[in-house]
Amino acid sequence: MSDPKDFLTTQTGTLLEKESEDRFWLNMGPQHPSTHGVFRILLETEGEIVKNVVPIIGYLHRGVEKISENRDWMGALPLTDRMDYLGAMSNNMALTLPVEELMELEVPRRAQWLRVLALETNRLASHLLFYGTLGLDLGALTPFFFAFRQREIAQYLLELLSGQRITFNYIRYGGVRLDITTPIEREFRKFITGFRPAYEEMWNLVEGNEIFRTRIIGVGESTPELLIKHGVTGPILRASGVKRDLRKDRPFAAYDEFDFDVITHDKGDTYSRWYCRYKEMGESLKIIEQCLDGMPDGPHIKKMPFFFKPPPGEIYSVTDTPRGDLGVYIVSDGSRFPYRVRYRAPSFCNLSVLSELLYGTGIGDVIAILGSFDPVFGEVDR
Amino acid sequence: MKLLEWRVRRVPVGKISLILGILAFVLFATWKIWALTGYWSLEPYFDSLRNLFLTLRDKFGGPGEPPMGLYNTLIITLKLLGILLVLLLIGAYSTLMERKILAFMQDRLGPTRVGPRGILQPIADGLKLLQKECIVPLGADRNFHYLAPVICFIPALMGAVLIPFGKGLMPVDLNVGILYFFALGAFGELGIFLAAWGSNNKYSAIAGFRAVAQLVSYEIPMAFCIMSIVLLSGSLKIGEIINAQIEGATAYGGLGFPIWFIVPQFLGFLIFFLSAVAETNRTPFDLAEAESELVSGFHTEYTGLRWAFFFLAEYVNIFIGASIITAMYLGGYAGPELPFLGETLSSVVWFCLKVFLIFFTIVWLRGTLPRLRVDQLMMLCWKRLIPIAMANFLLTGIFVFANTVRLTPQLWPVHLENSAYTSIAAIVVILILMFGLAWFFAKDLLKPMKERDV
Numbered sequence: 085m086s087d088p089k090d091f092l093t094t095q096t097g098t099l100l101e102k103e104s105e106d107r108f109w110l111n112m113g114p115q116h117p118s119t120h121g122v123f124r125i126l127l128e129t130e131g132e133i134v135k136n137v138v139p140i141i142g143y144l145h146r147g148v149e150k151i152s153e154n155r156d157w158m159g160a161l162p163l164t165d166r167m168d169y170l171g172a173m174s175n176n177m178a179l180t181l182p183v184e185e186l187m188e189l190e191v192p193r194r195a196q197w198l199r200v201l202a203l204e205t206n207r208l209a210s211h212l213l214f215y216g217t218l219g220l221d222l223g224a225l226t227p228f229f230f231a232f233r234q235r236e237i238a239q240y241l242l243e244l245l246s247g248q249r250i251t252f253n254y255i256r257y258g259g260v261r262l263d264i265t266t267p268i269e270r271e272f273r274k275f276i277t278g279f280r281p282a283y284e285e286m287w288n289l290v291e292g293n294e295i296f297r298t299r300i301i302g303v304g305e306s307t308p309e310l311l312i313k314h315g316v317t318g319p320i321l322r323a324s325g326v327k328r329d330l331r332k333d334r335p336f337a338a339y340d341e342f343d344f345d346v347i348t349h350d351k352g353d354t355y356s357r358w359y360c361r362y363k364e365m366g367e368s369l370k371i372i373e374q375c376l377d378g379m380p381d382g383p384h385i386k387k388m389p390f391f392f393k394p395p396p397g398e399i400y401s402v403t404d405t406p407r408g409d410l411g412v413y414i415v416s417d418g419s420r421f422p423y424r425v426r427y428r429a430p431s432f433c434n435l436s437v438l439s440e441l442l443y444g445t446g447i448g449d450v451i452a453i454l455g456s457f458d459p460v461f462g463e464v465d466r
Numbered sequence: 467m468k469l470l471e472w473r474v475r476r477v478p479v480g481k482i483s484l485i486l487g488i489l490a491f492v493l494f495a496t497w498k499i500w501a502l503t504g505y506w507s508l509e510p511y512f513d514s515l516r517n518l519f520l521t522l523r524d525k526f527g528g529p530g531e532p533p534m535g536l537y538n539t540l541i542i543t544l545k546l547l548g549i550l551l552v553l554l555l556i557g558a559y560s561t562l563m564e565r566k567i568l569a570f571m572q573d574r575l576g577p578t579r580v581g582p583r584g585i586l587q588p589i590a591d592g593l594k595l596l597q598k599e600c601i602v603p604l605g606a607d608r609n610f611h612y613l614a615p616v617i618c619f620i621p622a623l624m625g626a627v628l629i630p631f632g633k634g635l636m637p638v639d640l641n642v643g644i645l646y647f648f649a650l651g652a653f654g655e656l657g658i659f660l661a662a663w664g665s666n667n668k669y670s671a672i673a674g675f676r677a678v679a680q681l682v683s684y685e686i687p688m689a690f691c692i693m694s695i696v697l698l699s700g701s702l703k704i705g706e707i708i709n710a711q712i713e714g715a716t717a718y719g720g721l722g723f724p725i726w727f728i729v730p731q732f733l734g735f736l737i738f739f740l741s742a743v744a745e746t747n748r749t750p751f752d753l754a755e756a757e758s759e760l761v762s763g764f765h766t767e768y769t770g771l772r773w774a775f776f777f778l779a780e781y782v783n784i785f786i787g788a789s790i791i792t793a794m795y796l797g798g799y800a801g802p803e804l805p806f807l808g809e810t811l812s813s814v815v816w817f818c819l820k821v822f823l824i825f826f827t828i829v830w831l832r833g834t835l836p837r838l839r840v841d842q843l844m845m846l847c848w849k850r851l852i853p854i855a856m857a858n859f860l861l862t863g864i865f866v867f868a869n870t871v872r873l874t875p876q877l878w879p880v881h882l883e884n885s886a887y888t889s890i891a892a893i894v895v896i897l898i899l900m901f902g903l904a905w906f907f908a909k910d911l912l913k914p915m916k917e918r919d920v
Contacts, residue, residue, distance in 0.1 A: 108668065220758060222836035223752065225833065229572035230573075295750055295838060299842075448837070451758050
């Protein structure tokens with residue numbers, strides 16, 4: 085593609101404004117330090133001001149949905165880890181849920197609680213990464229190190245729990261793969277006590293920082309109507325004042341047994357998104373603590389054959405991930421292979437609103453807004 | 467195909483033309499000598515060499531000094547090389563210092579592997595950069611691309627003559643002193659813009675526009691601060707400015723009482739410090755090399771030694787800026803004599819300590835603050851710093867006028883006893899006035915910036 089304008093008219097997108105001589109096209113990505121992976125945006129800028137935006141995705145497309153059709157049900161599960169690699173637990177959860185529903189499996193209560201423990205620890209790690217990278221996007225180095233020091237411990241805990249650091253493959257059909265042991269529980273408690281002061285410190289580093297606040301308050305403001313129109317979910321939607329959290333609205337795993345708040349903020353700007361994710365970390369910590377305190381006894385997984393055949397049928401189920409609502413639509417024809425698996429990735433839907441928010445902002449704000457969306461391109465492209 | 471094209475352009479056209487040119491010049495000169503004298507001789511060559519040496523002697527010896535022999539020339543060359551080496555080492559080790567301080571702020575260790583506690587890290591970095599290839603992008607303007615790091619680096623080195631390392635250790639006390647610093651700053655901007663333009667990269671181009679706007683803007687509040695200092699000390703010479711702070715008076719004016727200029731010029735100090743940080747392209751004003759936005763800004767397309775020149779220039783500039791701040795506001799090398807060190811050495815120690823303090827603060831800013839947006843950056847300069855700097859300049863004028871009246875009782879409207887009490891009272895009143903007004907404006911400076919002008 086030689087001229088971005090050709091691309092603009094032939095492929096996706098529309099010209100938001102007529103072209104003028106003072107403008108030029110700036111190609112940002114797919115190799116750029118702060119597009120969070122392999123995202124590509126074409127920006128037409130007039131000086132620093134963005135006049136046209138063409139987001140281009142697909143550089144990390146691996147055909148997860150198609151590959152799933154050639155694996156058996158168990159083989160489809162590890163592929164979900166590779167979608168949202170920062171919140172792999174919730175992706176496991178998203179696929180296990182409809183399959184269990186189709187097979188009418190009774191999942192042991194301890195397994196449900198372990199799922200919540202794993203999901204929330206992973207959410208914490210994911211939001212910590214967001215905290216660090218937003219700082220980096222704005223040009224501050226220290227928040228990154230503060231966040232990653234804690235994230236490292238969270239990853240270590242998940243490794244103790246599941247045996248893996250990133251691609252956990254922990255939540256299985258019928259339960260979870262490994263049980264928690266007393267030493268691991270002790271490590272979790274150690275983490276919680278150590279995390280509290282760091283959490284306060286992270287708040288002060290941004291909230292007491294005038295330049296930080298100036299850079300994110302009022303940047304990329306959005307209205308709930310716009311976000312709902314584009315199907316945006318998760319912390320971004322909650323940041324504009326919509327109280328929607330599937331953990332509360334349609335509890336899966338054992339979320340109905342836990343006491344936590346849904347964090348919302350009214351502005352819908354970059355600061356609100358930061359605020360929501362930051363406060364959600366505190367809520368996750370609360371849930372983890374409750375998990376450790378009231379972990380029920382029992383088996384951690386319902387014994388299942390390695391090859392199994394769910395009855396024919398189709399089910400769509402939605403779960404909450406750190407990035408929004410991850411919908412999974414499965415079709416089974418009664419064989420041990422999935423007939424069709426379809427994912428509705430939250431990052432993908434969230435990104436669709438990006439170009440409307442970017443219009444009229446500066447190049448610095450483009451990075452800040454994109455950073456506040458916290459997209460994972462493994463999930464966008466699948 | 468592209469690769470092939472790139473290879474083709476690697477033919478050393480420059481070297482061939484250089485050799486041909488020299489050859490042509492030698493042939494031409496030989497022919498000219500033959501034409502003028504009628505015989506073949508090397509004598510005119512020696513003559514021209516002798517003339518060059520004599521010119522050098524005149525330039526370096528100065529009037530009234532004995533003619534310089536080869537020995538003296540050597541000594542001066544060695545001294546210059548020594549200063550160059552020291553400056554390069556300061557530039558290189560500033561990076562290590564910054565990395566260590568940042569590491570301390572971020573709960574890490576920083577470089578530890580090369581040498582004991584990572585002490586040789588800058589040298590290893592330098593050696594690595596020496597070995598790397600200097601890649602020139604295909605569409606780049608090769609001459610600008612080559613010249614830009616040189617133009618950035620030379621003013622940084624030239625600034626070294628201004629640094630008052632200690633008592634009597636100032637290389638040259640120029641009579642235009644502080645203006646020279648400004649001239650060098652403008653020179654450095656040219657280098658940055660050439661790099662941005664010559665790279666043929668859109669990110670670099672945007673960085674270049676940003677850099678020029680930023681650096682030109684931030685010179686204005688800086689100039690106002692310096693004018694206030696000149697009013698207080700009565701001289702542009704850096705040595706005289708330091709003397710005015712130590713002794714209270716110079717041959718050209720001064721306040722009549724010794725005081726570090728940070729006290730009457732606290733606002734000026736803040737503004738000058740901020741502007742100096744902006745002039746050296748440091749966080750939170752590092753928009754010209756904004757890593758997360760513009761990849762690496764104006765030096766995106768630079769590798770190897772050329773990149774190292776930008777890098778060194780930046781750190782040497784920080785050092786020079788910190789030295790100027792120290793000299794203008796913190797009394798330069800002033801400080802009580804330390805035991806066992808003697809007058810000169812203790813003054814060097816004091817100077818280094820103050821410079822380190824400024825450097826540490828600059829690194830501290832980097833460890834704490836994110837980058838400003840472009841409009842916020844320009845707004846800070848034009849709507850906040852420049853008006854405050856102008857007000858500060860005006861107040862300093864009033865202050866100096868009042869001080870002059872105090873020093874010359876015949877100018878007083880009402881005759882008062884010129885006792886020590888009235889003097890002290892006048893000083894205190896003036897200082898309180900200065901502080902009050904400074905605080906009044908500083909409140910405005912510290913107000914959050916909410917408006918957006920985009």
